[in-house]
Amino acid sequence: MSLASAREHRTAVVSARAREEIHVAVRVDASANIGVGHAVRCLALVQELSRRSVRVTVFGMLDIGWVADAYERLGVPVMSPSQIDRAHVTHAVIDGYDISPELGAGLRSNAVRVLAMVDDEFGAGQVADVYVDQNYGARPHVGGPDGSIALAGPPYSLLRDEVLAVRSAPVLEHTRVTSDAAPRVLAVFGGTDPHGAAEVLVPMLVETGAPMQLTVVCPDPARGARLSSVPVQGPHQHVTVTAVLPNLAATAAAHDVAVSAAGSTVWELLTIGTPTAVVCVVDNQEPGYRATTGSGLVVPAGRLTRLRTGDCNEREAGVESLARLLTDGQLQHHLRRRGMAQFDGRGRERVADALLDSAQFVDGHGRRTPDDVGVPGEIG
Template sequence: MTDYAFGTGQAADLYVDQNLGADPSRFLPPGARPAGSQVLSGIEYTLFRDDVLDRRRVAPRPLARPARVLAVFGGTDPYGAAPVVVPAILATGRPVEVTAVAATADLAHRLSRLPVDPAELQIVPPTPELAELAQEADIVVSAAGSSVWEFLCLGVPTALVCVVDNQVDGYRHATELGVATPLGHLETFDPGVASARLADLLDSADLRQRQARAGQALVDGKGRDRVAEALLALVNA
């Protein structure tokens, strides 16, 4: 399993890069890998757990009132994105109920000190039930990591913040294709711009539906079948 350039220095019979826009010729040209090896590269090879596939939406649904927003920035949120981005969600001026995943006790404390109505913000610890939280949300605000592919597969309209350099490619591809709303980079985060873009996403049923349908068309959830077939073909060769 590789992640753009990460992991490509290893010798393998089968390389899998499940990222959107992954280009095997960029990091794994034929001369840089063992003879006869195979590369599966791109979003069509994304691997999903059953709990994601079982919750895949059939069609976009109407916005709840207040809108349910899930904010999650990785399992550890090492750069402290949650306390920076969550205020921008709350500042849209739209009725929202935000569930914010706080990766550490310090982040939970910082979120708890935000001057908001307690009904608007629920703070939860990291959970293995992320797919369930996302499926229940109207929109997700997320770091641009690998969880994004799950949100697209689920059919949940998603807005992204690029938190760290290794997310730049995924952030750019997803936002340029229109399957996610760009909120900017954490180091230069502009709360006003982010709030305006989130307000547009919350206000426009058409935008949410187009984004959700485009995301599911791009991420069909069959990646693990394709990878398993390729692996079996190697074993049986």
């Protein structure tokens, strides 16, 4: 049986018995302080599990309305985190840096198969059967229990339905490189922009002096009012502030470039081919920031802490990079093609396979082999 046929067979078997036998718990939170990145990437995995008719329950606090609504539309119940220990589940997904490793250990002691989402060393202390670091340039997690699986890199990026729909839709090549129209720029710094990155990056964008039609996502009304009053440099710069985007992927696809925090949103933008500049907002984004900017996959806009404290060199370099992204059509074309080549949109399928398939296909060192998850290259 071919690898593709084997994967299809396993998926069919899982779907056939899912309602009776499989119950996946997802432990994740979303709030103005935490942000929505953890909950959004888990949403992508839940969408894949729902497609396979797998029963899912979320255990967490989803305090952001549109995030809670997205889970509700899937018919997924949301319960208190404290109830996960008493729930009758067969599998669990844990995504959160402050969640005690005792949770994973306790679930495993009850024969629950545990998958932990990690970002470099952040969250890596969790005890799990499967570790997933979806970041570009990530190395497989080490130090997990014997027989645990470590998956790393773009082949395992979790992408929502709306992102996959945009990627699969027919897209016309952008022709702005020969057009006089000002570039359409989307600035988004996570679902809540908890660190106020927009107030630092929007003035930098304006400072480039380049023509632009800039849309800034800012859910905070007071902050949004300040952004709306940022003085522009000339009649060809226009700034619009919006509190939320119903469909980020579709909106991003309609823009020529994007400026984003260096988190999960970047993988969505690259998947749909939006040339992107990134700012490192918090420490856990540093590995991904270095990897993506160092490889030329995205353009560096700087580190927020340095920009905010008046590091002139960091700001000057950031403004220069932004100016080039806004004005260089060939660079935009190059970034667009590279991003889509790196992120194929099938990461959530591979992660779901690893979560649900408890058969121990391992190499001689107790590690899952690359072919078992349908991705070439070294895993462990």
